[in-house]
Amino acid sequence: MVTTDRRTMLGALGAAILGSGLSATEARAASSPARRSKTFILVHGAWHGGWCYRDVAALLRAEGHVVYTPTLTGLGERRHLGVNIVNLDLHIEDIAQVFEFEELADVILVGHSYAGMVITGVADRLADRIAGIVYLDAYVPRRDGDSIRKIQGSSVGDATAAMGADGWSVAPPPPESFGVKPANRERVARLCTPQPLAPMLQELRLTGKHLEISNRHFVYASGWGTGGQTPFRRFYDELRTEPQWKTHVMPCGHDMMIDEPRATANLLLSI
Numbered sequence: 657m658v659t660t661d662r663r664t665m666l667g668a669l670g671a672a673i674l675g676s677g678l679s680a681t682e683a684r685a686a687s688s689p690a691r692r693s694k695t696f697i698l699v700h701g702a703w704h705g706g707w708c709y710r711d712v713a714a715l716l717r718a719e720g721h722v723v724y725t726p727t728l729t730g731l732g733e734r735r736h737l738g739v740n741i742v743n744l745d746l747h748i749e750d751i752a753q754v755f756e757f758e759e760l761a762d763v764i765l766v767g768h769s770y771a772g773m774v775i776t777g778v779a780d781r782l783a784d785r786i787a788g789i790v791y792l793d794a795y796v797p798r799r800d801g802d803s804i805r806k807i808q809g810s811s812v813g814d815a816t817a818a819m820g821a822d823g824w825s826v827a828p829p830p831p832e833s834f835g836v837k838p839a840n841r842e843r844v845a846r847l848c849t850p851q852p853l854a855p856m857l858q859e860l861r862l863t864g865k866h867l868e869i870s871n872r873h874f875v876y877a878s879g880w881g882t883g884g885q886t887p888f889r890r891f892y893d894e895l896r897t898e899p900q901w902k903t904h905v906m907p908c909g910h911d912m913m914i915d916e917p918r919a920t921a922n923l924l925l926s927i
Contacts, residue, residue: 693720693722694721694722694787695721695722695723695724695762695763695764696713696716696721696722696723696724696763696765696766696924697723697724697751697755697763697764697766698712698723698766699728699751699765699766699767699771700725700728700768700771701768701769701794702770702826702851703731703826703829703851704732704768704769704847704911705727705731705732705733705847706726706727706732706733707847708768708844708911708914709725710725711913711914712913712920713725715921716921716924716925721925726750726751726754728747728751729742729750730825730852731849731851732849735849735850742824742852743855743858744854744860745777745858746855747771747774748778748781750774751765751774752778752781752782755778755782761785762787763786764786764789764790764924765779765790766792767791767792768792768793768913769792769795769910770851770856771794772794772796772797773802775789775791775794776789776797777860777861777862779865779866779869780862780863780864780865781865783865783866783868786869787871788869788871788927789866790873790874790875790924791874792875792912792913792920793875793877793888793910794874794888795887795888795891796874796891796895797862800860800861800863801862802859802862803856803858803859803860804856804857805856805857822850824853824854825850825851825852826851826852826853826856827850830845831844831848831911835877835879835881835908835910835911836911836914840911840914840915844911844914870900871927872902874892874895874901874902874903875903875905875912876892876903876904876905877908877910878906878907879906879907879909880908888910892905906919
């Protein structure tokens with residue numbers, strides 16, 4: 657009975673399609689519930705590249721969304737470019753140019769770790785083209801003139817001591833130090849590249865325009881660090897009490913997009 661009813665319905669639909677002149681593609685769209693496609697720009701953190709969002713991007717695209725995963729100058733597959741002139745301004749420009757040349761608006765802008773500095777700088781320039789901003793276990797600069805050196809303090813001095821022989825970069829830390837699952841450590845260690853130090857030292861100039869974005873989210877990764885204490889716990893503790901922010905907790909390591917791609921994608925889809 658169900659099969660017969662289904663055939664009858666399909667036949668009627670087919671006749672309606674032919675009568676209306678709709679193409680098969682248009683007909684499928686007409687018979688499906690409306691779903692609004694979102695546009696995401698996913699920005700990686702220090703030592704990483706756009707590669708780290710591979711699985712998350714695939715999941716979002718499978719749901720019909722548009723996803724960009726740019727790699728910042730001097731990192732990943734762009735590690736050979738401008739290595740001695742890379743700074744925070746250049747990384748902000750990297751992402752601003754994606755908006756410009758892809759002609760983007762109404763974007764969900766996502767930054768992981770160090771990229772919290774980058775996306776804040778982008779948001780201060782392009783607030784009217786951003787529908788939401790998401791900090792994935794990331795730095796959240798609160799004032800004009802903030803830098804990772806100011807926020808993080810002595811650990812940046814430790815990074816300076818770890819600079820490579822080239823005098824401008826910091827070697828990647830072992831993946832286990834930021835809670836990467838054992839199954840993913842070899843890949844992360846192989847693909848991470850030295851991080852230019854200058855972006856961590858440069859002060860971020862802000863006008864306050866980024867605060868016009870009302871859809872703000874912070875995601876705290878609680879499954880790494882000593883006793884849950886990580887460089888990013890302070891931001892979660894501060895922002896969870898502020899009504900302008902929505903905070904989330906994921907019980908995983910720092911590289912949530914690698915270790916928990918499905919949970920990360922689902923969270924982004926909920927925004």
